[in-house]
Amino acid sequence: MTAIATATATHCPYCALQCGMAVSGNEQAPRVDPREFPTNRGGLCQKGWTAASLLTTPGRLTTPLLREDGVLRPVTWDIALDFVADKLRALRAEHGPDSVAVFGGGGLTNEKSYLLGKFARLALGTSQIDYNGRFCMSSAAAAGNRAFGLDRGMPFPVTDLDTADAVVLVGGNVAETMPPFTQHLRQAADRGGLIVIDPRRTATAELASLHLQPAPGTDLCLALGLLHLAVADGHFAADYVATRTTGFEAAWRMAARWWPEQVERVTGVSVADQRAAVRLLAQAGSAYVLTGRGAEQHASGADTVSAWINLCLALGLPGVAGSGYGCLTGQGNGQGGREHGQKADQLPGYRMIADPAARAHVAGVWGVGPDELPGPGRSAYELLDALGQPGGPKAMLVFGSNVLVSAPRSNRIAERLDALELLVVADFVLSETAARADVVFPVTQWAEEDGTMTNLEGRVLLRRKALTPPLGVRGDQDLLAELAIRLGQPAERFPTEAETVFTELRAASKGGPADYSGIDYDRLRAGEALYWPVPENDHPGTPRMFLERFNTPDGRARFIPVDHRGPAEAPDADFPLYATTGRVLQHYQSGAQTRLVPELNDAVPTMFVEVHPDTAARAGLEDACWARVISRRGTVLAQVRTVPSLRTDTVFLPFHFPGDQRANLITNPALDPTSRMPEFKVCAVRLEALS
Ligand code: SF4
Structure with missing residues (x-):
């Protein structure tokens, strides 16, 4: 038992607000207290307050489990590792490298996300890697990339919202998902400028000055209608659009067709409410639009977010101090998780895997040739749906994800998991997915290991080790290294210390869109939490992005022409x-x-x-x-x-x-x-x- 003499300053294990907290006590009786950090200012939600319970949960796994005769039985680490490595080698030899898939998570630290991508592409040689962040904010990331040339969920500090006159929350219920966030909305609410767009009257909608309640799946139409009204009612930021954007005419041709009355018929939001929302946004001295999963988790999610960004551009908000567009990232490391290589189409540093220059850079850091890196793989749902099917993966390794509960059409996912020849899950408890696995590895959790997280503002912070993990438990990085070595990789290629992994991650990100190269553990240990990009060691970080130029070749933001399309499945007589x-x-x-x-x-x-x-x-x-x-x-x-x-x-x-x-x-x-x-x-x- 390690007694903790003083509290360890760290951050919450859950959501992307990454509230500051302090862990004290010992392994048998850990304690969590709130700690001052700009996102939470000493507040925690109920999940954060009770997070110490996770560290002493009775269901904690402390030994690997191997399925024999249909039953998961305890075995040693060596037996489990050898079993998995032998099986992976055999599958790869018989069916090729893409017969093995890897599934990651948006709660994994930056170091784990990075190492997972490297493990998949080098040790397994597979293109079949994606993660549950695909189910979280991928539509906003795609829309941000095509409008601004770069996605940093919220390209300004959360505290900038404190002085906003108007904030529009599109499909985000922060009063429940991240309650300390609501303190940053107080001024907007007090000034009558908090607008919530949600089919439900949520706890967040209760705080709002104006609640628009569109029919599910019609947010895109509503955004088109508000753009139409912004222009028609004389709120168009003509100078901004002329000097800082391109493509307005094509986007306008789409929005021009959506007259307010027609928008009311489709969405159910009255013309008066549409007009009030536009007026509040346009007349505010400081205005922000934030999208959440309600806008993004649609078959038209990227276009829906683009429609909201188009509205913001027409009003002249992005890239201007005191206003902007941002995405409310959900998972604890949803931002960092999408930057360091566990996405099917990306390499570390937010580089695209199909880009020859990106491949050459990352391959150089990894000490291999660019041709040794596989190309893009299947996206998360497509990957899960292909498991055990002809041409699909026959084995999958899952880290930090419970796909049996969190993936759509989950009875199909259950069938696919059961069709695998090998399912391996690393988790600290027997999740529903782990309970279906052939092998389960017991791994460390939040306060038992060091690692960096990147919060919803693109701010890189250190989540510190406060307690010793239970006997028998090892870190994900240890697990990856042990498997990599058994698969023939040199040990030095897969370091296990988080700081060593981070040093390599910095080099891999250098010069890329998400440049971490100027961040090191010494700066983070000294209390800094740095907004990327941080390209040099003495660089102060970049709290506000795009103030001079957007990350596009011509420095201008791009309007994206989009049109309304309803949900993929509309109610009918059988399912009304x-x-x-x-x-x-x-x-x-x-x-x-x-x-x-x-x-x-x-x-x-x-x-x-x-x-x-x-x-x-x-x-x-x-x-x-x-x-x-x-x-x-x-x-x-x-x-x-x-x-x-x-x-x-x-x-x-x-x-x-x-x-x-x-x-x-x-x-x-x-x-x-x-x-x-x-x-x-x-x-x-x-x-x-x-x-
Ligand atoms: Fe943790 Fe999020 Fe709650 Fe903060 S708001 S305590 S980060 S779950």
């Missing part, structure tokens, strides 16, 4: 309701962690479905009864909560629960053509009483 999914205050992502915390699980122990009372009555349902929510893909069981503020055509389900309470049993994996984001936010369902 929209279903939309999201999170609740007490749970995080698949719930694999928060369901282990008694205070959180007791507060929301089971699946529920929010239904308007009239809709419930028509389906023969009463408050608190259990119902089947049925789509073309499956059925989820949920307890009815009648909510009068909900649209009568819409039901809402959280996605934190396992088994037959998985919201993703019903969701639609229709993919966005640009971001490959599945349409988590809309599908067609019907309700039936559970007799």
Whole structure:
């Protein structure tokens, strides 16, 4: 047992706000206290306050598990590692390198994300790697890249919002997902400028001055309509558009067709509310638009975000001090996780894998030839859907993800996982995905290891080791190194110390769009938390991006012409309701962690479905009864909560629960053509009483 004499300054294990916290006590009785950091200013949400429970959870894995005769049995690390390496070698020899897939997560540290990409491409030689961030903010990343030439979710500090006169939140419920964030919205709310766009009257909508409640899947149409009104009502920032952007005419031709009355018919948002929203935004001295998953998790997610960015550009907001566009990244390292090489199409430093110069640079850092790097692979859902299928991977290694609960159409995902010849999961508890694996490795968790995270502002910070992990538990980096060596890689190519990995990551990122080369652990240990890019050791970081120029060849932001298209699956006579999914205050992502915390699980122990009372009555349902929510893909069981503020055509389900309470049993994996984001936010369902 290691007694901690003083508290260790670190950050929360959960969301992208990365609130400052301090860990004290010891391994048997750890304690978490809030700590001052600009994103949280000493506040924590219920998840953060109870995060110490994760460190002593009774379900903690402390030995590798190997499936024998259908049962997972404890084995030594060497037996498990040898078993996996032998199997991987055999599969690669018989079926080629792409027969093995790797699936990562947006909660992994930068070092793990980096090493995972390197492991996949060098030790396995596979192109088949992607991660659950594809399900999170990939549409906003794609839209940011095509408009600004670079995606840093929020290209300004969160604290800039403190002095905003108007903030528009499109599909983001921060009052539940990251409650300390709401303190940054106070001035906008006090001045009557907080606008929330959400089909539900969420806790965040309750704080708003104006709540627009569009039908699910119509955000793109609403953004087009607001652009139309911005121009028609004389709010067009002509000088800004002329000097800092290109492509307005083509984007305008799309928006010009969307007259306010027509937008009202499609979205359900009144012309008066549309006009009020535009006026609030345009007349504010300081205005911001932030998109969340509600705008992004659609088969038209990238175009939807582009439509909101087009509106921002027409009003002259991005790249101007005191205003802007940003994405509300969700997962703890959703930003860093998408920068360091665990995406199917990217190498470290946010470099594109198909770019010859990027390949040459990264290959040079790795000490191999560019031709030795595989090309782009399948996106997350396409990868999962190909598992065990002809031409698809026959083995998969999963790190930091619980795909059985978090991927869309999850009954299909279960079949695919079962079709694999080898499923390996690294986790600190037996998640639903781990319980289906052939081999499970028990790995360290947040306060037991050092590592860097990049928060929703693009700010790189150090999450420190505060406690010694339980006996038998090893780090993901150890696991990757052990497997790599068994697969014939030189040991020095796969360092296990986080600081050593970070030093290599810096070199790999140097000169790239997300340049970390001027950040080192000494700066982070000294208390700095640096906004990338940081290209030199004495560089102070870049809190605000694009003030002089955007990251495009001509320095101008690009309007992207987009047009409305409805959801991939609209309600009909058999499935007459929209279903939309999201999170609740007490749970995080698949719930694999928060369901282990008694205070959180007791507060929301089971699946529920929010239904308007009239809709419930028509389906023969009463408050608190259990119902089947049925789509073309499956059925989820949920307890009815009648909510009068909900649209009568819409039901809402959280996605934190396992088994037959998985919201993703019903969701639609229709993919966005640009971001490959599945349409988590809309599908067609019907309700039936559970007799
Ligand atoms: Fe943790 Fe996010 Fe809650 Fe902050 S808001 S305490 S980072 S879960």
